[in-house]
Amino acid sequence: MSGNGLDHDGHGRGLGSVLSGLAVAVGCVLFLGGFAWGAVQYKPYTVPTQSMSPTVKAGDRVLAQRISGGDVRRGDVVVFQDDAWGNVPMVKRVVGIGGDRVACCGKDGRLTVNGTPVDEPYLHGTNPASGTPFDAKVPAGQVFLLGDDRLVSLDSRVHMEDAAHGSVPLSAVSARVDAIAWPMGGMLARPSGFEALPGGTSQPGPLKLVVGAVVAGAVLILAGAAYGPIASLARRRRVRAAVPAGR
Template sequence: MSGTIRTGGHGRLGSVLSGLAVAVGCVLFLGGFAWGAVLYQPYIVPTDSMNPTVTAGDRVLAQRIDGDEVRRGDVVVFTDTTWGNVPMIKRVVGVGGDKVACCDADGRLTVNGTAVEEPYLRSQGWGVEEAASPSEFAATVPDGHLFLLGDQRAASQDSRVHLQDAGQGSVPRSAVSARLDAVVWPLDGLAAVDRPQGFAELPGGVSQPGPVRPLAWAVVGGAALILGGAAYGPLARLGSRARRKATARG
């Protein structure tokens, strides 16, 4: 009788733990999705102007932010009437008060006279560094504005083509609605959009990564707990039947 009691106790404990695993898994899974939906907006990249960082057709997650949170180096989603009044994706290379110019003797972008290393300009992984711009330019960014360039500098339609407009090609910070954090498609795994360290030494530094990775782990971990907890019952019944058959044969 004591053996039966121990077995039943273990079974009840297993059922309680499996139920707890499913409950915690549901909280993590649904909570991760819900919080992600609040923080992030999905976008489809429309052009190759940000190649090779992101390419046309990539599905990306952009964190909803206020324009005041933008730092140099961020890849942002913005909408501005001068640029066609449609959402566009570009990289911020200058903020209010900056003097942005190109190129120095080594073909680099300069911000307030400081040359900026931009490793994301490497062409398609071939190891060939592009000049920061195929044409020279210089602009002073008005307060409260941002100067934006595409990573595919030879083809991008960006602040350089709006230099004669008011603001010397810059857009107001208020035009920004989100900052890219990750590429989720193609499915090569979750690829974070890194903050470039070339801007880190400038005043204000670079922005911190968003919470996309913790949210992804919460969703994946929650799914694993749900599946594991749900599988306990069928596996326990199979084990019980196997033990009864072994006892009957004995």
């Protein structure tokens, strides 16, 4: 009986050790792989001004997915850098792409794209959607950019006299903001107001999958590392319970 018990216990310890080691190994792959994936896909950026309030406030730390110009859609909050705008990284919202006629304001005070009024619930209490009327044709390969706080934002409206009518080239766009990392604000919602326009809106990047991989990896590493001490404690308790009282 005792021999069989020892064999069974030894087999259990061996299998448990293998499984705990496997959990740690898989956890390391997920944890480190998630961080590597995130580093390739995303870059952190601190928003310097209040122009995108209330969506993104001054001082917020955001995670922006690296994208090419061909991935840009209307409604995206993008990071860009252009000589005509001071050649410093800036964050604005894309409201028009090449070929669009962007104007404000329609009879109901809304922004219009190709004559279609657009709902903009993200605006900072602005009605009409711009205190400065404008009407611009966006050249091919360019985007028209506005801040969400239209009262303070210095955006495409102040560059209307430029040859590109206030727009910037797609090549100037380097990333799309996916989430506010600090203070923790979560994922940025894709605006529904542009969905009916040709091309629709963009889909969120893989940030949730990246975070999921890192969290799952951490859990597996902790669980695998904890197996040894927990199993040892359980064996000691079984030994003490098996010793007759008084011995």
